[in-house]
Amino acid sequence: MLYIVPTPIGNLQDITLRALETLKSADAVLCEDTRRTQILLSHFGISKPTYRYNENDARSVARCLETLKSGENCALVSDCGTPCISDPGWKLVKEAVAAGIKVSSLPGPSAVACALAGAGITGGAFTFLGFLPRKAGKAARLVAAAYELKNPVVLYESPYRVVKMLELVAQTLGENTPVILARELSKIYEEWLRGTAAGLAAELGKKSKVQGEFVMIIDRPGEPEQGEENAPDSHFQNI
Numbered sequence: 082m083l084y085i086v087p088t089p090i091g092n093l094q095d096i097t098l099r100a101l102e103t104l105k106s107a108d109a110v111l112c113e114d115t116r117r118t119q120i121l122l123s124h125f126g127i128s129k130p131t132y133r134y135n136e137n138d139a140r141s142v143a144r145c146l147e148t149l150k151s152g153e154n155c156a157l158v159s160d161c162g163t164p165c166i167s168d169p170g171w172k173l174v175k176e177a178v179a180a181g182i183k184v185s186s187l188p189g190p191s192a193v194a195c196a197l198a199g200a201g202i203t204g205g206a207f208t209f210l211g212f213l214p215r216k217a218g219k220a221a222r223l224v225a226a227a228y229e230l231k232n233p234v235v236l237y238e239s240p241y242r243v244v245k246m247l248e249l250v251a252q253t254l255g256e257n258t259p260v261i262l263a264r265e266l267s268k269i270y271e272e273w274l275r276g277t278a279a280g281l282a283a284e285l286g287k288k289s290k291v292q293g294e295f296v297m298i299i300d301r302p303g304e305p306e307q308g309e310e311n312a313p314d315s316h317f318q319n320i
């Protein structure tokens with residue numbers, strides 16, 4: 082049996098009881114980075130064999146599949162959040178399903194859901210693009226096509242590229258495109274930056290170093306609701 086086990090995205094207290102039970106009872110833990118996973122396991126007093134799972138290495142996928150086929154119960158984890166969501170895992174899940182191995186996906190932390198819930202902009206549809214391609218032209222085309230669907234667009238971005246990505250959004254969709262940045266979710270320095278693509282790019286661009294993990298939500302312009310504090314010309318609001 083293959084269990085997909087989400088792990089915290091910043092706050093160790095966010096691990097679920099079921100995730101802990103599953104990790105404790107698994108025969109082996111398949112992980113992105115064995116060192117990082119060992120730190121997590123030892124924090125919770127769990128001692129398990131860990132095997133590296135490298136999605137880009139067919140032999141690694143095959144080895145993990147063999148372990149499952151031998152009848153072992155394996156827990157698949159990634160470095161943070163839910164495996165397979167902008168993280169390795171989907172190939173193993175696909176192969177496991179094809180081989181008739183039972184797969185169980187545990188609910189748990191994921192930055193996309195956490196950011197979207199706190200954004201307060203939709204209770205329904207959104208378009209999740211994960212990490213955009215490195216090439217600016219490709220990234221711009223993808224963002225433009227996703228935005229056409231008329232839903233908020235959600236991206237993952239590294240601190241090194243977040244300003245560039247805001248500039249790309251400003252150039253592609255317009256300077257005043259509303260953007261929400263959810264930074265360091267569930268960590269001590271969690272913050273929410275709300276403004277326009279150009280305004281946030283200018284504000285963050287002033288910093289000597291941008292730090293932390295970001296989820297970027299590209300919203301749609303619209304009338305602010307009554308009592309909403311986000312003034313249209315407020316580029317940068319840290320609440």
Ligand code: SAM
Nearest residue numbers: 090091162163168191192237238265266294295
């Ligand atoms: N599988 C993970 C999930 O379910 O969210 C995502 C892993 S992906 C490799 C890492 C990206 O997720 C980061 O670059 C960032 O965009 C986002 N992320 C992860 N943790 C975050 C956090 N605490 N706050 C904001 N964004 C975070």
